[in-house]
Amino acid sequence: MxxxxxxxxxxxxRFGDFTAVxxxxxxxxxxxxxxxxxxxxAGKTTAMRMLCGLSKPTSGKASVAGFDVYRQTEKIKENxxxxxxxxxxxxxxxxxxxxxxxxxIYKLTDKQIKIKSEEMINRLGLKDQVNxxxxxxxxxxxxxLAFSVAILHEPQIVFLDEPTGGVDxxxxxxxxxxxxxxxxxxxxxxxxxxxxxxxxxxxxxxIMVDGRIDALGSPAVLKQQFKAADLDEVFYRLARGAKRNx
Amino acid sequence: MMEAIKIDGISKWYGKEKLMAVDHISLSVNRxxxxxxxxxxxAGKTSxxxxxxTLLLPDEGSASIDGMDVVKDYRKIRKSIGYMxxxxxxxxxxxxxxxxxxxxxxxxxTIQENYYLIKDIYIQLEPFKDRRAGKLSxxxxxxxxxxxxxxHKPSVLFLDEPTTGVDxxSRKEFWDMLKRLKAQGITILVSTPYMDEASLCDRIAxxxxxxxxxxxxxxxxxxxxxxxxxxxxxxxxxxxxxxLRGYSKDVYAYVFGEHVHVVFKEGDINVxxxxxxxxxxxxxxxxxxxxxxxxxxxxxxxxxx
Numbered sequence: 001m002x003x004x005x006x007x008x009x010x011x012x013x014r015f016g017d018f019t020a021v022x023x024x025x026x027x028x029x030x031x032x033x034x035x036x037x038x039x040x041x042a043g044k045t046t047a048m049r050m051l052c053g054l055s056k057p058t059s060g061k062a063s064v065a066g067f068d069v070y071r072q073t074e075k076i077k078e079n080x081x082x083x084x085x086x087x088x089x090x091x092x093x094x095x096x097x098x099x100x101x102x103x104x105i106y107k108l109t110d111k112q113i114k115i116k117s118e119e120m121i122n123r124l125g126l127k128d129q130v131n132x133x134x135x136x137x138x139x140x141x142x143x144x145l146a147f148s149v150a151i152l153h154e155p156q157i158v159f160l161d162e163p164t165g166g167v168d169x170x171x172x173x174x175x176x177x178x179x180x181x182x183x184x185x186x187x188x189x190x191x192x193x194x195x196x197x198x199x200x201x202x203x204x205x206x207i208m209v210d211g212r213i214d215a216l217g218s219p220a221v222l223k224q225q226f227k228a229a230d231l232d233e234v235f236y237r238l239a240r241g242a243k244r245n246x
Numbered sequence: 247m248m249e250a251i252k253i254d255g256i257s258k259w260y261g262k263e264k265l266m267a268v269d270h271i272s273l274s275v276n277r278x279x280x281x282x283x284x285x286x287x288x289a290g291k292t293s294x295x296x297x298x299x300t301l302l303l304p305d306e307g308s309a310s311i312d313g314m315d316v317v318k319d320y321r322k323i324r325k326s327i328g329y330m331x332x333x334x335x336x337x338x339x340x341x342x343x344x345x346x347x348x349x350x351x352x353x354x355x356t357i358q359e360n361y362y363l364i365k366d367i368y369i370q371l372e373p374f375k376d377r378r379a380g381k382l383s384x385x386x387x388x389x390x391x392x393x394x395x396x397x398h399k400p401s402v403l404f405l406d407e408p409t410t411g412v413d414x415x416s417r418k419e420f421w422d423m424l425k426r427l428k429a430q431g432i433t434i435l436v437s438t439p440y441m442d443e444a445s446l447c448d449r450i451a452x453x454x455x456x457x458x459x460x461x462x463x464x465x466x467x468x469x470x471x472x473x474x475x476x477x478x479x480x481x482x483x484x485x486x487x488x489x490l491r492g493y494s495k496d497v498y499a500y501v502f503g504e505h506v507h508v509v510f511k512e513g514d515i516n517v518x519x520x521x522x523x524x525x526x527x528x529x530x531x532x533x534x535x536x537x538x539x540x541x542x543x544x545x546x547x548x549x550x551x
Binding site for chain 2: 038166176220239
């Protein structure tokens with residue numbers, strides 16, 4: 001059997017009498033690209049925060065990269081990468097300073113940082129930009145750099161929260177080349193997106209409705225299960241039934 | 247007069263380096279049209295909207311709304327347009343009803359006077375009318391902002407990225423609301439980074455780096471796609487992409503939902519030869535069939551040329 005890097009069982013988070021995440025049970029395999037979908041307010045962010053060790057569950061079990069989400073949150077943070085559209089890099093630092101900063105946070109040695117930053121800069125074609133402030137980079141480049149920085153320490157899992165929002169269609173696809181590459185190298189990719197075509201690029205995906213996972217499977221299986229022409233339709237049918245008004 | 251919005255060589259640049267946010271854009275929007283400005287973040291959509299809504303002065307060129315100049319007649323324009331900025335800009339500490347009353351009062355009208363215009367939308371907000379705007383969910387904030395932009399019955403409605411970050415269900419609902427507003431005769435200029443929303447507009451402009459790449463009806467833009475397009479599917483998408491990219495420099499291949507799109511100049515590629523090549527490469531039950539370009543394919547093509 002494939003190694004499972006995320007395992008949850010009945011994972012639940014309540015805020016007062018509001019159940020944000022309601023007994024979700026699923027697992028993600030090593031090297032998988034897993035799409036974590038749901039309407040606004042379905043509970044995705046809360047679930048993701050628990051998996052990243054940032055929020056303590058109310059009940060249920062979960063382990064991420066082999067570590068327990070109640071007791072080993074620091075270990076989890078060392079073994080995952082994270083990027084979102086809102087937070088990725090420091091605008092006021094240069095490209096190189098950002099790489100050095102995040103490398104340091106993840107306890108890489110100076111030598112490792114040097115080797116890795118050279119390799120990354122070559123791969124992304126950023127040679128002429130290394131000493132420029134990140135602020136001055138076009139959004140697409142920023143996002144590609146942010147992703148590369150998020151996997152600098154070769155985490156077991158990288159969490160991507162709407163990584164491609166607002167990015168042009170060509171750059172969006174270059175970004176997906178990076179995702180495929182990371183997955184081929186054994187990094188598990190866990191991501192949220194509002195682009196349904198991107199949901200198709202995932203090996204498997206889950207769709208959350210009102211805090212529950214109401215569908216889980218490969219894109220092909222979900223389309224078959226819901227007798228839908230595309231994932232947009234699957235999503236629409238599930239999310240339309242949501243009781244929560246966000 | 248047919249034109250609700252007329253833009254003539256308008257430009258906006260920022261900073262010492264004169265970074266061109268909007269680069270000599272000209273276009274006109276007919277009365278009663280739903281016109282989409284489609285492009286990614288940083289394309290210049292918001293700068294363009296802010297100039298048209300008289301909130302930012304153009305550095306060059308001119309524009310008029312209902313025949314009124316955006317620089318000289320800004321006071322008159324502000325009375326007759328509705329504007330929903332991309333960033334939520336209502337008063338977070340006022341309730342839903344207070345916000346709406348406030349905007350109605352500012353425009354010298356009342357909620358009752360134009361209630362028919364917002365009724366469909368406001369009905370969904372009514373259960374929360376005593377809730378502070380800051381405490382609303384994303385979708386509800388968006389609906390309230392639309393109501394506030396409509397309360398004085400504007401002749402032209404400017405919506406800057408109303409659906410960004412919003413899920414499919416709310417996006418569909420939002421476009422349904424726009425359809426009903428169009429039926430009321432309101433001209434709508436709407437921007438979006440989502441290419442699939444293009445088909446919901448009467449006409450669209452595709453923009454990137456402050457410049458217009460194409461303006462026409464969505465259908466005409468699709469018709470003008472100058473290349474052959476095939477849809478392909480194999481055992482593994484990354485594998486298929488690699489194979490396609492290795493086949494010939496004349497082939498451009500990229501993921502597109504469940505398929506890979508393969509584009510090339512008609513005649514440059516022998517399709518049956520390509521099929522044989524891919525078949526020999528462990529691509530499982532290979533599918534390679536002609537497809538129709540979407541607006542996103544057109545955009546990708548225009549970005550590359």
